[in-house]
Amino acid sequence: MKGQTSKEIIFVVDDEESLREYLSILLAKEGYVVRTFPGGEEALQALHEQTPALVLLDLKMPGMDGLEVLERIKQYDRDIQVIIMTAFGTIKSAVQAMQKGAFHYITKPFEVSELRIQIEKALEFRRLKNENIQLRRQLRTPFENLIGKSPNFLKVLDLVQKVAPTDATVLIQGESGTGKELVARALHDNSPRSSYPFVAINCGALPEDLLESELFGYVKGAFTGAVSDKEGLFRAAHRGTIFLDEIGEISPKLQVKLLRVLQEREIIPLGSTKPVKVDVRIIASTNRDLEKMVREGKFREDLFYRLNVITITLPPLRERKEDIPLLVHHFIQKYSKKNGIPPKRVPKEIMDLFLAYPWPGNVRELENAIERALILSPGDEITWDALPPALLGARKQKEEIPIPPPVLTLEELERRYILRVLEETQWDKVKTAEILGINLSTVYRKLARYGIRVESEHAKMGLQDAKSGE
Ligand SMILES: Nc1ncnc2c1ncn2[C@@H]1O[C@H](COP(=O)(O)OP(=O)(O)OP(=O)(O)O)[C@@H](O)[C@H]1O
Numbered sequence: 001m002k003g004q005t006s007k008e009i010i011f012v013v014d015d016e017e018s019l020r021e022y023l024s025i026l027l028a029k030e031g032y033v034v035r036t037f038p039g040g041e042e043a044l045q046a047l048h049e050q051t052p053a054l055v056l057l058d059l060k061m062p063g064m065d066g067l068e069v070l071e072r073i074k075q076y077d078r079d080i081q082v083i084i085m086t087a088f089g090t091i092k093s094a095v096q097a098m099q100k101g102a103f104h105y106i107t108k109p110f111e112v113s114e115l116r117i118q119i120e121k122a123l124e125f126r127r128l129k130n131e132n133i134q135l136r137r138q139l140r141t142p143f144e145n146l147i148g149k150s151p152n153f154l155k156v157l158d159l160v161q162k163v164a165p166t167d168a169t170v171l172i173q174g175e176s177g178t179g180k181e182l183v184a185r186a187l188h189d190n191s192p193r194s195s196y197p198f199v200a201i202n203c204g205a206l207p208e209d210l211l212e213s214e215l216f217g218y219v220k221g222a223f224t225g226a227v228s229d230k231e232g233l234f235r236a237a238h239r240g241t242i243f244l245d246e247i248g249e250i251s252p253k254l255q256v257k258l259l260r261v262l263q264e265r266e267i268i269p270l271g272s273t274k275p276v277k278v279d280v281r282i283i284a285s286t287n288r289d290l291e292k293m294v295r296e297g298k299f300r301e302d303l304f305y306r307l308n309v310i311t312i313t314l315p316p317l318r319e320r321k322e323d324i325p326l327l328v329h330h331f332i333q334k335y336s337k338k339n340g341i342p343p344k345r346v347p348k349e350i351m352d353l354f355l356a357y358p359w360p361g362n363v364r365e366l367e368n369a370i371e372r373a374l375i376l377s378p379g380d381e382i383t384w385d386a387l388p389p390a391l392l393g394a395r396k397q398k399e400e401i402p403i404p405p406p407v408l409t410l411e412e413l414e415r416r417y418i419l420r421v422l423e424e425t426q427w428d429k430v431k432t433a434e435i436l437g438i439n440l441s442t443v444y445r446k447l448a449r450y451g452i453r454v455e456s457e458h459a460k461m462g463l464q465d466a467k468s469g470e
Pocket residue numbers: 145146147148174175176177178179180181182183287363364367
């Protein structure tokens with residue numbers, strides 16, 4: 001058993017007692033930990049206590065059918081390998097089993113050597129797959145697609161990093177286009193749930209009834225048109241993460257149902273009375289002020305507190321302008337690759353406009369502007385006419401409305417004029433009086449009035465006075 005670190009667990013599920021005993025002894029000798037079960041229900045129950053690496057599964061058993069057991073095992077954890085043991089003549093269902101994710105099948109009665117080989121192969125496959133996931137995880141620098149280094153954004157990254165590996169419910173707040181969904185994905189990708197589904201749903205995009213059946217699923221016949229069971233997104237996200245986008249939009253009725261999921265960690269599909277346990281991490285997002293909605297009675301307070309265990313608030317782009325050049329560069333790379341065109345330079349004046357523009361649509365607006373400009377600019381530089389009208393409009397406004405010069409009062413004009421003449425005459429008050437056409441005493445009066453203190457402020461004046469006094 002190469003590469004095996006700890007003893008691997010194998011479940012044997014077969015209604016035939018003698019076969020169970022035989023396999024149990026054989027596999028224990030090979031160094032595996034073996035547990036045997038007479039039927040599917042018992043084996044599925046045991047999954048909650050212990051995760052086997054492999055299940056040897058009989059197809060034909062009284063009680064739960066082998067194919068169904070297989071499906072449930074795979075639903076629970078698709079990394080558990082399953083080898084089907086089937087009697088001769090049931091090849092058709094064996095093929096079906098392969099389609100449902102079984103690793104292989106062997107026909108009874110089988111040679112021990114054949115079984116050994118299949119078990120080794122299945123376990124080796126599982127090890128390689130796990131190694132692969134590990135490697136990929138190591139290669140990926142965490143949060144590499146969350147671009148930004150401004151203090152405001154680094155605070156967010158720090159929180160994301162702390163919260164990601166936990167199971168805590170997270171509420172992500174922020175204006176439209178600030179990266180709420182991106183952060184939700186980063187939380188999932190950097191959590192132990194990352195190899196399980198990330199399921200996102202926009203709660204604002206569906207009418208109430210549809211949203212309800214999408215989330216919770218239904219049983220056949222729950223309403224007209226429910227011709228078969230529907231799993232629903234909570235179950236589809238089993239062991240993964242569900243992202244409830246625009247949570248502020250959900251109706252009061254769904255708020256109640258959601259509160260129940262958060263409290264009990266179970267759902268009741270439409271038309272059913274049986275609660276179903278769900279193992280999902282919940283991340284919600286909103287661009288509305290939920291606290292205000294609570295105060296206004298539009299959002300349940302208890303639900304708010306359940307969702308609001310950890311809040312991540314994304315700053316609008318205008319509050320992290322330092323990140324704009326970084327993001328521009330990132331999007332130029334991204335869209336030149338995507339569209340197969342070489343990256344283009346951004347002239348300084350255009351970057352200045354990017355920095356001055358308030359970006360009401362935040363990162364998404366910037367991203368769209370860059371993709372558009374990259375495609376529409378003819379040369380190797382982004383050009384003005386390739387920019388979206390909103391940006392150009394902002395530029396025009398800036399250029400066309402000149403900043404009004406400060407209005408001077410008559411007195412201020414007089415003060416400045418006197419000062420200028422004084423400077424030109426090298427602070428000679430007699431000459432100044434001559435030039436201004438007023439007598440000397442008026443000059444002194446004006447100086448006092450305008451607070452021009454010639455002696456202390458201007459050494460030259462002192463010299464001048466001394467000279468004239470000689
Ligand atoms: N920090 C970032 N680094 C790189 N790309 C980002 C960043 N923030 C957002 N983006 C990009 O901007 C776009 C919008 O982000 P996202 O969809 O996550 O925003 P949102 O907050 O969910 O918006 P809305 O409220 O409109 O749904 C996406 O293409 C995303 O990849």
